[in-house]
Amino acid sequence: MKRTEKENNILFEKSVNILINAFVNDNLINGSCTSCAIGNLLQGYNQIDENKVEDNWFSIVHNLLINDIKRYSLAKRQLAKLPYNFDEIEKIEKAFESNKIKGDYSSIAYQGLLNVIGVLEEIHEIKVQNNLLKTLETHAKRNFQRT
Numbered sequence: 001m002k003r004t005e006k007e008n009n010i011l012f013e014k015s016v017n018i019l020i021n022a023f024v025n026d027n028l029i030n031g032s033c034t035s036c037a038i039g040n041l042l043q044g045y046n047q048i049d050e051n052k053v054e055d056n057w058f059s060i061v062h063n064l065l066i067n068d069i070k071r072y073s074l075a076k077r078q079l080a081k082l083p084y085n086f087d088e089i090e091k092i093e094k095a096f097e098s099n100k101i102k103g104d105y106s107s108i109a110y111q112g113l114l115n116v117i118g119v120l121e122e123i124h125e126i127k128v129q130n131n132l133l134k135t136l137e138t139h140a141k142r143n144f145q146r147t
Contacts, residue, residue: 003124011083012124018044019113028109030099037096037116038089042078088123095119 003011022028022040029035034043079089095115101108121128 005125008124008126012120012126014044015041015120016117016128019116023109023113026105026109028113029105030097030108030112036093037112038079038082038093041082041084041092045082084123091119091123092116 018040019028019037022035022044027035028037028040033039079086082089084092095118096112099108099112099115101111117128120126
């Protein structure tokens with residue numbers, strides 16, 4: 001999806017903020033349709049109510065069944081409301097869910113968050129500044145100490 005530099009900057013910042021807030025609030029959870037990267041983005045962009053997440057979108061992304069409109073129409077409509085096309089959504093979802101790190105919630109969520117930020121950098125043609133990474137490290141250390 002071609003965007004202007006300004007659109008890229010705005011969408012990148014908003015998406016990263018949504019995901020960081022989810023992480024800080026212990027709501028960025030691998031394997032949870034309402035709390036994974038895409039579930040949080042759907043909620044953060046006010047496209048769905050937290051209690052009305054259609055979990056079939058998970059199947060759409062992972063099984064590439066985007067064109068199965070009859071079976072997945074609600075999920076497809078939800079995903080279509082995001083400012084990302086289906087290829088970008090697939091990259092975001094797979095970056096978060098394919099996290100191979102083992103450990104506690106915080107370390108898994110943190111690594112997933114970093115993976116997604118890397119994909120968002122690519123999508124939006126932006127390089128994360130060091131101060132953002134330092135902020136993330138500070139939040140991660142606090143979370144690691146709590147668990």
